[in-house]
Amino acid sequence: xxxxxxxxxxxxxxxxxxxxxxxxxxxxxxxxxxxxxxxxxxxxxxxxxxxxxxxxxxxxxxxxxxxxxxxxxxxxxxxxxxxxxxxxxxxxxxxxxxxxxxxxxxxxxxxxxxxxxxxxxxxxxxxxxxxxxxxxxxxxxxxxxxxxxxxxxxxxxxxxxxxxxxxxxxxxxxxxxxxxxxxxxxxxxxxxxxxxxxxxxxxxxxxxxxxxxxxxxxxxxxxxxxxxxxxx
Numbered sequence: 001x002x003x004x005x006x007x008x009x010x011x012x013x014x015x016x017x018x019x020x021x022x023x024x025x026x027x028x029x030x031x032x033x034x035x036x037x038x039x040x041x042x043x044x045x046x047x048x049x050x051x052x053x054x055x056x057x058x059x060x061x062x063x064x065x066x067x068x069x070x071x072x073x074x075x076x077x078x079x080x081x082x083x084x085x086x087x088x089x090x091x092x093x094x095x096x097x098x099x100x101x102x103x104x105x106x107x108x109x110x111x112x113x114x115x116x117x118x119x120x121x122x123x124x125x126x127x128x129x130x131x132x133x134x135x136x137x138x139x140x141x142x143x144x145x146x147x148x149x150x151x152x153x154x155x156x157x158x159x160x161x162x163x164x165x166x167x168x169x170x171x172x173x174x175x176x177x178x179x180x181x182x183x184x185x186x187x188x189x190x191x192x193x194x195x196x197x198x199x200x201x202x203x204x205x206x207x208x209x210x211x212x213x214x215x216x217x218x219x220x221x222x223x224x225x226x227x228x229x230x231x232x
Contacts, residue, residue, distance in 0.1 A: 022190035
């Protein structure tokens with residue numbers, strides 16, 4: 001994992017649009033069927049293809065890998081539970097149809113056994129594995145601690161240090177890229193609306209910080225992809 005300064009140097013040489021990811025947006029790939037996140041999986045597949053073709057670069061905070069590893073099994077379990085309930089619904093439906101001798105043209109599905117959860121987990125893991133992973137920085141940790149103590153978004157009363165470390169690392173990379181004259185788009189993506197947004201808008205404090213370093217906010221993979229495609 002490179003330090004922030006080395007990451008900035010490499011990104012400047014690459015000259016490609018840069019995506020900064022939050023852990024929750026990667027977990028959304030796995031949660032997409034359960035939460036009915038329209039277009040999420042298709043957009044994630046397209047983004048993975050863009051990575052393979054060196055059309056963009058994904059940067060992951062020093063916090064992302066551990067957070068993803070901590071939560072991904074829980075999210076997979078929740079999706080499998082959801083699919084099992086859909087299987088039970090299908091069994092009940094077909095039993096009722098048989099009871100009243102209603103002829104239907106399709107058989108009982110088996111959603112849980114289809115292997116979707118593993119496929120979605122692998123897609124999420126692929127995006128993360130090909131990202132540029134940052135090393136932790138004492139400077140950004142200090143800024144994140146001050147941000148948390150002051151309850152500046154994404155921090156809220158009672159916590160938020162991890163989220164603050166993530167955003168301080170991304171702001172620092174964006175700040176250094178801007179100082180180096182980097183002209184390609186920089187996009188941050190998180191689905192953590194509670195900590196980042198007021199209604200549909202990015203929180204005012206964050207909006208000012210993002211604008212100052214040329215960082216664009218998105219909260220879904222389809223929106224992110226739309227922003228990236230404007231530059232390619």
